[in-house]
Amino acid sequence: MLSKENNDLICRVGRGTPMGELMRQYWIPALPSSEFPGPDCPPKRMMLLGEKMVMFRDSEGRMGALEEYCPHRGASLYFGRNEDGGLRCAYHGWKFDTSGKCLDTPTEQPDRREKFCKNIKARSYPCHEVNHMIWVYLGSNAPPPFPKFEINLLPETHVIPPLIMMEEANWLQNLEGDIDSTHLDWVHRRLHEDSPKPEKGMRGFWNPTGLPPVLDIVPTSYGAYYSAKRVLKDGSEWHRINQFIFPFHTMVTQGDGTIGLRSHVPVDDEHSMLIMHIGHPVEPMSAEYRSRIANVFEEVGGYMDRTNDPRSYFMTKLNKTNDYGRDWKVEKEIMFSGIPFAANLQDRAMTELMTNDKGEAIYDRTKEHLSASDAMIVTVRRQLINAATKFRDASEAPANVHNVELDTVRSASVRTPANADWRALTESARTATPGSAAAADVGLILD
Numbered sequence: 001m002l003s004k005e006n007n008d009l010i011c012r013v014g015r016g017t018p019m020g021e022l023m024r025q026y027w028i029p030a031l032p033s034s035e036f037p038g039p040d041c042p043p044k045r046m047m048l049l050g051e052k053m054v055m056f057r058d059s060e061g062r063m064g065a066l067e068e069y070c071p072h073r074g075a076s077l078y079f080g081r082n083e084d085g086g087l088r089c090a091y092h093g094w095k096f097d098t099s100g101k102c103l104d105t106p107t108e109q110p111d112r113r114e115k116f117c118k119n120i121k122a123r124s125y126p127c128h129e130v131n132h133m134i135w136v137y138l139g140s141n142a143p144p145p146f147p148k149f150e151i152n153l154l155p156e157t158h159v160i161p162p163l164i165m166m167e168e169a170n171w172l173q174n175l176e177g178d179i180d181s182t183h184l185d186w187v188h189r190r191l192h193e194d195s196p197k198p199e200k201g202m203r204g205f206w207n208p209t210g211l212p213p214v215l216d217i218v219p220t221s222y223g224a225y226y227s228a229k230r231v232l233k234d235g236s237e238w239h240r241i242n243q244f245i246f247p248f249h250t251m252v253t254q255g256d257g258t259i260g261l262r263s264h265v266p267v268d269d270e271h272s273m274l275i276m277h278i279g280h281p282v283e284p285m286s287a288e289y290r291s292r293i294a295n296v297f298e299e300v301g302g303y304m305d306r307t308n309d310p311r312s313y314f315m316t317k318l319n320k321t322n323d324y325g326r327d328w329k330v331e332k333e334i335m336f337s338g339i340p341f342a343a344n345l346q347d348r349a350m351t352e353l354m355t356n357d358k359g360e361a362i363y364d365r366t367k368e369h370l371s372a373s374d375a376m377i378v379t380v381r382r383q384l385i386n387a388a389t390k391f392r393d394a395s396e397a398p399a400n401v402h403n404v405e406l407d408t409v410r411s412a413s414v415r416t417p418a419n420a421d422w423r424a425l426t427e428s429a430r431t432a433t434p435g436s437a438a439a440a441d442v443g444l445i446l447d
């Protein structure tokens with residue numbers, strides 16, 4: 001349970017809020033490179049942490065992100081012409097490059113144009129593009145070093161374009177699902193050990209003993225990691241070791257040799273994008289894996305058409321308006337939940353309907369009753385409250401803003417003998433050492 005004050009403190013992310021200001025210290029993944037297929041392609045609206053921006057790729061292929069409203073008289077730069085090294089506002093022709101520098105103010109008489117132009121600047125957000133993804137920095141200071149997540153360091157061939165899902169709820173309740181191992185045994189499980197894969201989505205999770213996992217949590221300077229231990233049929237122990245990394249990232253093991261970064265990026269207080277970025281640490285991603293990931297949503301109907309609002313991007317056709325495609329026959333015969341187990345569709349059904357008394361999709365944590373199975377969630381909330389408060393009161397941000405070496409961690413799926421010291425045994429498995437395989441002793445879905 002959280003007080004209303006602390007709940008607001010860590011959920012709300014607009015400019016000037018403690019958590020919003022903390023998030024603005026970090027580089028934030030925004031849109032995949034494929035949204036901007038070539039130089040001078042059409043600009044796109046985007047929204048991050050409630051801030052409206054227009055993103056564009058200039059004539060040299062560089063990415064830029066400008067505040068949506070033109071510094072002249074506020075027209076939307078979304079309607080701007082993207083040409084000759086900048087975005088030219090459609091209203092009166094003022095032009096800006098990717099850094100926000102004013103290149104032209106043709107409304108001024110030629111003799112004073114250059115001087116006038118020098119004093120105008122559009123608000124710009126630095127961009128950094130790597131491995132099919134464009135990251136944006138929303139802070140007011142110079143950007144910190146770029147994060148050293150393994151997904152950002154691998155060769156491009158080893159990384160597939162990110163899979164993205166818009167979630168219609170506050171970022172924190174979505175993230176809390178990622179660090180809640182216990183729900184695997186319920187919303188994602190199959191009904192019987194031999195239940196087949198349903199027609200749509202993955203086969204369900206299976207826990208041989210049916211006992212809840214035993215959690216062991218380690219807070220760190222970059223967030224926290226934990227093991228969820230389950231016992232396998234032969235008596236050995238299966239540790240699923242997952243990471244939480246400030247401000248909104250997780251690493252959740254799939255047990256298949258891949259590595260990944262999952263980011264719950266707040267678009268505003270009631271929408272966040274789940275960006276799943278997957279790679280392989282030692283070999284190029286196979287064409288088969290690549291197409292399987294690319295088609296995850298196709299099997300469940302794909303994405304809806306977009307409107308001109310960034311909150312409609314990556315919205316799956318299955319959503320809260322149609323009960324996420326719940327299939328009663330599947331629920332009776334195959335899976336604990338009849339919603340397809342495809343990316344976070346089942347999770348969204350659990351988290352998107354959590355609201356506060358105003359009906360906002362921001363869960364009111366004053367009403368909850370936590371159990372031992374929520375220990376990782378409690379730790380992460382405490383870490384977030386401490387980090388946001390320290391930054392608000394003393395301008396001191398967590399260590400991983402500047403020490404990006406702290407980003408070089410991994411999740412891991414490890415089998416150990418009974419009662420082994422998992423923390424000591426898995427130090428290398430939790431470290432992203434270049435060229436080393438990911439610990440994948442047990443796959444997420446036991447056959």
Ligand code: FES
Binds near residue numbers: 070072073092093094
């Ligand atoms: S409002 Fe953009 S040039 Fe006038």
Ligand SMILES: [Fe+2]
Binds near residue numbers: 177178183184188347
């Ligand atoms: Fe889940």
